Amino acid sequence: MAVHILYPERGGGALNGARHAPLPLDEALAACASLAAALGDTEEIAAGSAVGRHLAAPVLSRANVPLLPCSAVDGYALRLRDLAGPGPWRLPVAGSVAAGSVPPPLRPGYAVGIASGAPVPQGATAILAGEEVTRLDALAHFSRCPMPSENIRQAGEDLAAGDPVLRAGRCLGRRDVALAAAAGADLVTVRRKVRAALLVTGDGLLDPGDPPGPAGVTDVNGPMLRALMDRPDTALAAAERTAGDPHGIRTALARLAGQADLLVTTGGLSVGAGAGLRAAVEALGGTLHFAGVAMAPGGAVSLGMIEGAIWLGLPGSPLAAFAGWHLFGRAIVAGLQGRTARMHKMVVSPVGEILREPGPAELRPARLVGYAPSGRALVSTDRATFPGRVRPLAESDGLLLIPAAARRLGPADLVEFLPFRDRGYA
Template structure:
């Protein structure tokens, strides 16, 4: 069980508690530098590998397909027999279906009936579609001369012997499972599940289903995180909610960091009287790498290392916790799990209206699609600028509009990056 790596970037000076805002790209870089992939590998049946992380490149032991085969139903011919301009009439001397063995070398001037997927015997070099043939008894007549290789899938045309079919670090889904089956992989080597502990902090938190007392709220962050972490490559250790009592918080933090690959908390990372997590983390021997990021929402986010774990302290505001996890935390966890770097699922959209803002931090604002009847296209409407704690608003959003840090406002028609949710 490997521990997170020590970063090569300069320490953030977290022990001074005089934190400047870390640029978002720097924060992500520091987080990724902390994350080394878990080492342990498991052999699992292919049917049990779905959703897991492939540990090593999967290469094909044979060419794919392993033999030349027909791409459609028709008739195998030898193009050398087709002299002149046609039409041509050939005798059909046999039939080959998928799963049949190959046949002897063909006689000149003959054809074979062939079905899709059937092997192409040596000597034949084209398939004439059955729709292009007139069949009379045991002969066919056709007028369109086929090109060499027409409608034949060549051996190795999909993948050569030894070619990587599924790369290490892939999350095994339906497409990858099909490719692994095609190369005969009955068992697959996958990385062990990354072990992630989560707990919410706050004496005001009550679990959904329990009655609320004065000054209490239902704990939404716990369930948001449980949903975000519901992956087959993650083992979640759910520690629930812990009240703002330093001894309880520190004990939970220390125990979780000793047994997990990542520990995620929500709340307690700002500057209030009950925000204990940064101090407790450092008292336990943790090395903080980031405190406060130039991002909206979610400025008070912290992460570092303690024992074998990467610590990610998310803000307590629900939208802030969601955004900072999606933008910063998730890529770090994916690298810890051994997943290959993924392209961000972002697209370009046009703003449906104007929106003012204060520049200085990159902003990820909830937005929703609206139809523009004049252009018959969809645009995005930026939702309320005060949204960090509005979980109901987030549930109505179609995605997050990305507003650059230096931008003083958005005008109708401006092109924005957009992260669909």
């Protein structure tokens, strides 16, 4: 079966053995979004275990929060009408109200001690904080008359019963767990995890612990991509490595595609005779959505479908594989989880001059080094991009997106920067 090019080469030509005009970056991202339809399967799990998972149904507040009017401070509840005439005022204290108790109505002419979060007694119209009140034996001395409803939290002020407090599609964060608990939700409905598989291709690859050989190359992409795919919303069903022979690649692709929603490969994207992975996709009756993106490194990134699984082909150099996952892999996972991927961006300026040759848009590792007097972030980057080097990636804080048209950038220029969320997870 022929491979169907949804974004054909500008000027025509067959897939294998031909050089295709790369797809613009924004079009490639749009193709990922359109291909990744939301998974239909869901599950209910404890809200406290759902950090990083995506809601398939909204979380509704089960009741008003607060349920009843309650105190915002530790202090004294009173009736404003009892503070008649010029102050200061004195009122006898009729006991105290603890959080979780059911207080009796406040008698006219009395004040009552009240704890933060405790329900306000019927009849009380304001609360003064304890530090503003002098207590002498059974009398409370007030030097200030509070405003009506001062320090009283009204019922439903935080959450109203039945209101959606967390909407479907949201990726739950740790602060959201607090909101779900406040809403009374012990369980939340989330989309099932994306089943992912990883295939590393290449001849003579060594495990990181193997003795170095004269011709062998340590497999960097395997451990790196397994770490990147170790996400709360993704389950890595299988990770394999195969040599570059066509039969082995086809066999591995067919086996892994049958157990995955997303199949990620690295290496084998050359466009010479056989065309490696692209030829294997064609042999398996797959569909290719694009073969190449106008970016560097990572220009060989490819996207397709194999037996119902989305195939994301990443190049073999570590920086290119990382950039491909950072841009496209995360976007696909987001789509499968029912949300639109948001690319986190900053506008920064380089601290020194950047000179580059004409070429596609460039993703260059960069470090945040400070801030300009205007408050704009400043970044530092190496003089060039080296796709095979790992140290610059590990020491960077994000990727500097240098437009294709840019030949010279300096401290006065504004450049987009894609920050990593933290040093341990991109």
